Amino acid sequence: MNTPRLVPGAALVTVPGRGLALRTPDGAFLRVDTGEVPAVELLRLFDGVSADTEAPRDESGALGRLVEAFQDAGYVTANAPRDRPGPRPPLAGTTLLLLGDRVLTEPVARLAADVGARPEPTDPDRLTARAHEAGSRCAVVWCLDRPVPPKLWDAADALARKGTAWLRCHREGAHAWVEPAAFDANDVTSADVRMRRLAATPAHRELDAYWAASHGHDGAGHTAVTAAYTAALLVGDLVRGATDPPHLLLRRLDLRDLTLTTHPILPVPACTPMPTAEAAP
Incomplete structure (x- = not known):
């Protein structure tokens, strides 16, 4: 199954009383405004949805636009297979x-x-x-x-x-x-x-x-x-x-x-x- 995935080193965290924050691969924390999208739906999507679990509904397209914003910022690889091989090792072929x-x-x-x-x-x-x-x-x-x-x-x-x-x-x-x-x-x-x-x-x-x-x-x-x-x-x-x-x-x-x-x-x-x-x- 294809699903958007956070890039290696990035993570979403729930901050009590402040909503979601993104930890970037460089260690910085960015506030995330999910707008009309419930935070739990974004978390479920990035955690991956198994084949026997209903995917988050996106009737308004807001979830898709939010994912595109993450992708444009370089923090998400969209539509990546969950079983896709990881990045090429830095010394491959050496x-x-x-x-x-x-x-x-x-x-x-x-x-x-x-x-x-x-x-x-x-x-x-x-x-x-x-x-x-x-x-x-x-x-x-x-x-x-x-x-x-x-x-x-x-x-x-x-x-x-x-x-x-x-x-x-x-x-x-x-x-x-x-x-x-x-x-x-x-x-x-x-x-x-x-x-x-x-x-x-x-x-x-x-x-x-x-x-x-x-x-x-x-x-x-x-x-x-x-x-x-x-x-x-x-x-x-x-x-x-x-x-x-x-x-x-x-x-x-x-x-x-x-x-x-x-x-x-x-x-x-x-x-x-x-x-x-x-x-x-």
Whole structure:
């Protein structure tokens, strides 16, 4: 049966002593003047009328005009089948290549599948070839429950220049770092993040040595809760990037109390190489 339906996120509520109000998908509340239409008839219509229930009568056409007003305002999809499939998931048709530690890749895979992606585990040696095979509807998420070994992500930094979305996260002690997503050649790479972080700390020599060290036990690692939080941030970036420009924020999640801090970050511009000794005046 066809029946008008409120758009996802919209709802009608009965306010004591004030009649109906519409909660919009953005969270605003609008007063609803139903005129000569009893409020209960509008509620019954939008709730859906089963096949064995008499539909609200609309002999004057007032109910139809009221529904059209909702439709014109963008809050109703008119004459939509009740069993019509929902909106297309935002990542439908996207192949998601996953690398890294299972404590993080498993929740990323579950959440990404819920929004339409096809998660596929892969390995570093096959990454470039798999991204090429997957084509333009491909994204790479690389998650580490440990610091990033030197040069591990260097090859992956070239993915965005070839049209493959590139997201990553890693852990340093009690902090998880979620880097900005890269969707094209102008976005932030992991190399940019390393340079910006080194430039922003007086302990740049120590930080560089920490990254280069042979890491042993480096903290307790992710729990199910912190891994789910981190995975949600990554999948949220993918969903946002499907329609909007990515935000240029480096995020640090404190795994002890789930405090999230954000740091604006920009790509490091290319510069002219230093002259060699032979070329120097």
